[in-house]
Amino acid sequence: MSKQGEIDYVRHIGEAGLAHAVDKPFSDGGCAQMLVDIGIVMHLLPPPPARLLDLGCGTGWTSAFLARRGYDVTGQDIAPDMVAAAQAARDRQGIANLRFVVSDYEGLAFDGEFDCALFFDSLHHAVDEEAALRSAWRALRPGGILVTHEPGEGHAANPATQAAVARYGVTEKDMPPRHIVAVGRRIGFSRTRILVNSERLVRLGLGIGEAGLLGKLARYRALQPLVAAAMNFSRWGRLGSMVVLVK
Numbered sequence: 001m002s003k004q005g006e007i008d009y010v011r012h013i014g015e016a017g018l019a020h021a022v023d024k025p026f027s028d029g030g031c032a033q034m035l036v037d038i039g040i041v042m043h044l045l046p047p048p049p050a051r052l053l054d055l056g057c058g059t060g061w062t063s064a065f066l067a068r069r070g071y072d073v074t075g076q077d078i079a080p081d082m083v084a085a086a087q088a089a090r091d092r093q094g095i096a097n098l099r100f101v102v103s104d105y106e107g108l109a110f111d112g113e114f115d116c117a118l119f120f121d122s123l124h125h126a127v128d129e130e131a132a133l134r135s136a137w138r139a140l141r142p143g144g145i146l147v148t149h150e151p152g153e154g155h156a157a158n159p160a161t162q163a164a165v166a167r168y169g170v171t172e173k174d175m176p177p178r179h180i181v182a183v184g185r186r187i188g189f190s191r192t193r194i195l196v197n198s199e200r201l202v203r204l205g206l207g208i209g210e211a212g213l214l215g216k217l218a219r220y221r222a223l224q225p226l227v228a229a230a231m232n233f234s235r236w237g238r239l240g241s242m243v244v245l246v247k
């Protein structure tokens, strides 16, 4: 587990790896699911031109996507090479309402400047996820919304994940919804909502987001721990899910 591993990552993946990261989602085999997911994220966020903080933005595909929709976006990442690639992509696309900062999301100085914030596949790289969630909480105005899109239980044990940790020295953790909800509530988020989100759930007939069976159950706060437990107990917990937290 090392922040230096995150910082050095781009240098280790080579030109092809960087090209893949920059061209996401279209360069990725999971493109269809990524587009579904960013669409759901957009649906959960307040409408543009809300001020959005994209935490652990990497090469910034989510930042650029949401800026093109009209959000006023600040992308944030600990890796200077990631941010340089994100800035170059932004300039190529000529997006004005998008800026990037290099910083550690576990100790941000933002204080109430944002209407919404996003961790898209990045919170599970935190050494201290409570500090990262606290940074997001501080950065939001009262009533501001944080959306997380993270892998659930089983991610860290996945052989591909373990290979990445061994090769690059990056941090990879399970980040199941029940954990995000528990930490978020401890920090002070007043409302939380879990969204079951998986293509496999659709195939199983259990549905996606709020429309599916689990999504409907998760609307009732009293049932959220049950839904989270079901997801974590079963193999569903291994699949990505989203959490919405309201300051």
Ligand SMILES: C[S@@+](CC[C@H](N)C(=O)[O-])C[C@H]1O[C@@H](n2cnc3c(N)ncnc32)[C@H](O)[C@@H]1O
Pocket: 003, 006, 007, 024, 055, 056, 057, 058, 059, 060, 061, 062, 076, 077, 078, 079, 082, 103, 104, 105, 106, 120, 121, 122, 125, 126, 127
């Ligand atoms: C799996 S990548 C996801 C990047 C981007 N959100 C995406 O979906 O393409 C995880 C990102 O988290 C960043 N990261 C890891 N630890 C961080 C920290 N402490 N502060 C800020 N960013 C961090 C990494 O540099 C990396 O860009």
